[in-house]
Amino acid sequence: MESPPTHATPVDFETDPSRYRHWRVSYDGPIATLAMAVDPEGGLRSGYELKLNSYDLGVDIELADVVRRMRFEHPEVRVVVLTSGLDNVFCAGANIHMLAASTHAWKVNFCKFTNETRCEIEDAEAYSGQVYIAAVNGPCAGGGYELALACREIYLQDDGSSAVSLPEVPLLGVLPGTGGLTRLVDKRKVRRDRADIFSTTAEGIRGKKAVEWRLVDGVYPRSRFREAIAGRSAALAAELARALPAAERRGIHLGPLLPELSAGRRRYRHVELSWDDNARLARLTIHGPTAEDVALLGRGAEAAHAAGDQLWALRAFRELDDAILHLRVNLPGVGVVLVRAVGDAAQALAHDHALTELRGDWFINEVIRHMARALRRVDLSSRTFFALGDAGTAFVGALFELALAADRFYALDDEDAPVQVGLSPLNFGALPMTHGVTRLRAHLHGEPEQLSRLGEAAQLLSVGDADEAGLVTVRLDGIDWDDDTRVAIEERLSLSPDALSGMEANLRFPGAENEDSKIFARLSAWQNWIFIRPNATGAHGALTLYGKPERPHFDWNRV
């Protein structure tokens, strides 16, 4: 039964180092070591043991926290060595018993979150000069190798038995869906015929052959492994330090968000999420920056550092991120989310200008990159988003991205309650979508002349002008607003949720694919299809029967 576990213990996506059960992080100047040592008893749900460094969502929530804090709290770190804290294994991948016992929705959400975390690792390398290298000091299977693939370099211990492998197809009848197949051929450029052999050989490949096939970047004997990794990370750290401005980087602390919880409501400082399970409807409201927030940025980077995690742009988007994750995993019954960005349009525009002024500063750069990731989380959520630009709203700049991320943008055009929307410097490249383009470009994919008319000019627009510019889906006056939006919502709620998830995911990303978007589109879509096929999850499917005495029976017809 795939009944929504709305009332099961909600998953909490917030954690901090004092609560980690599965990871040990140590710091040595520009080099950090991140050791995976999963507590077998520490599963998020009962009914499975996390043996051999296998992971579930809880383990990955901690990893995501490590990766985020590394950027904000430890900007001095250039190289992160990802390794195992256990003697006999690097990582055995996602816990199979957890997967086999999970609902389809849980599997999908789990894979999506783990994919986002691996993309964050690559994002840290690309935009923060924080490079991950995998020190594979034991057998590395499935999701374990996919985790290594997210690192820039992979080194494997050569001890005659440690191998890298993707055993999903031959052992479980599913895919290495956490980016494995994509990164193999796109990122590491493993020849596709060799990738075919590798992905069907359960025991994997070790030693020199793993290097020859580009599955890893080097192998070292066990006795020299630590030393070789230390040498490589020191060289890499030195190289990266040369490329980065030598300014002293002192991290800021990410404190807890501590939302106020009540029935059907999570209230953060700037964000509020409320929902009605029966109506299958949620409201997501984000409060824009105030004059004080703008003034603070006006005082420069030092002042922004001092504000730290209380900076509006960081705090509001952390709250948004947490709200979206809560919605995805804990509120599966909610089908439509009504998004409102409220506040003062002029302040929102001034805020984005001030933020952009400071973007040469490492911290402000991190804040903007973080905003981009939170917005990508919205793009990748399987919920209908309707942005409602009614009285009091100010979809401007970074907040206008929410309107662009939404499936539809309803805007009120009423003289008695004038609404402004607007574009800021942040709309023209700082907050790209998963497939690498701006939401503005994706939105106007078929209207290049509209796009060029907008140029890169920051501006506030009336709803009428915004509509002319192609930025509003439906422009309504005060008389029609209530009725028309109500009807649109009711109609939306009557449609098949599966068809909507698929439709939205296909319409949100006009333009060319890239490696990341292939992971979330092609790879995930195939994986999610395979997950519901009897050959994987039926009574005789390979995933169902893994670890059980019976062997799988396949329906041999190709579909």
Add this chain to the structure above:
Amino acid sequence: MLSNNVDLNAKIPNNVGLADDPKLLRALEKWLPSYLEWWHDMGPTDFEDKPVYLRTAVSVENDGWAHYEHVRMPDYRWGIFLNPREQASTIRCGDDAGKPAWSEVPGEHRNALRRIIVTQADTEPASVEQQRLLGHIAPSLYDMRNLFQVNVEEGRHLWAMVYLLHKYFGRDGRDEADALLERRSGDPDKPRILGAFNQPCDHWLSFFAFTMFTDRDGKYQLAALSQSGFDPLARSTEFMLTEEAHHLFVGETGLDRIIKRSAELQRLDPNGDVRNQGGIDFDLIQRTINYWFTYSLDLFGGEISSNAADFFATGLKGRYREDRLPEHRALDQSYRLPVVDGGRLVERDVPLRNAMNEVLRDSYITDCERALRKWNRTLEEAGSPTRLSLPSRRFHRHQGIYADHRFNPEGELVSQSAWDRDHGRWLLRPEDNDYLLSIMKPVYEPGKFANWIAPPNKGIEGQPVEFEYVKLHD
């Protein structure tokens, strides 16, 4: 290249038609020099030029599998034999039980079979490496000969497995055959695959315990593989079992002779102090049993294992004497075993197929218990009040469901602090080695035995005990 059948059979005795299989012959001839080089580097090198009274298998006929003569070990004829079968073989267990056995490797099981064979094969040279220096402290020529007999036969077992790899597994098989000669017991960089085969074996107490307990694991693994649906593997391992029996004999009787001698020394000493008489005290013998028995238990693999279930279900590996069991599918049956849950031991039922490692371990433990009864009879006959025992299968484990917890030899859960306090009473200590090495001086005179071990009841192949089993001065 060897010119004809007769020459070839003299060099590599076989019943697998090697002379008619030029491709395979070429592959094996390429491997042979590396093998000899390995033997020269890692075998009992210092005794290479000494003629040893060895048994050689020259054919599978009744009179052919045990041909005795004095030979120098590098000249030993390592042969390749498959046990003959009277009727067509069948798959003996799992979903396809009763169907014809495979004479070629089925594609879907290729990787699993290769892994099974490589894992078995890796143990054969490993033990030779572990034992390579023991000749220098041999308690008698009789024992030295037994050591070398075990060594050359482990070498032949390696040949038997390498034959399968070369014949049936193509390039991968050849690569694996090469890798078997590259790994080294106890080497941190290229260790042997299984734990017990990387433990040091520096003296004869360990050697006898190894051949008693660790070779006995080998016997049960070979017995399970002799039930395989892959016919060449089944027949090859079946033949290996005939040789393995001698290794177990060496271990079991070796320990029995030490126990007998220690009981004599106990009686002889006014205070019953065996060490005072230069012997091996029972406490140390018990700790040796505890150590090697438990390391050997690890070799059977996890108590609850999906690999074990797969191997059984696909007919790759059966139970001990599967062919004599009434039922071969083992579905819808369960196996009850104690597991640790919330800090206590509770009984749990697991599907029988997933418990196949444990089923094989049961057969092994029953066999070990028999040997313990025999040794205790020896003690009784010698008038000693001491009795030896096997520790619980949960004690001192490094693999499986008990590995993460501490148990005493009785199998009861104990705290980490209790373990830290007591494990020195239960297991071998570094100073044990010092003592054992201090009493193990070589005895090379025919018919003479070291003080710490009793002579055997009889010699080898009808020869007297004082026969010159190894000619050290030729």
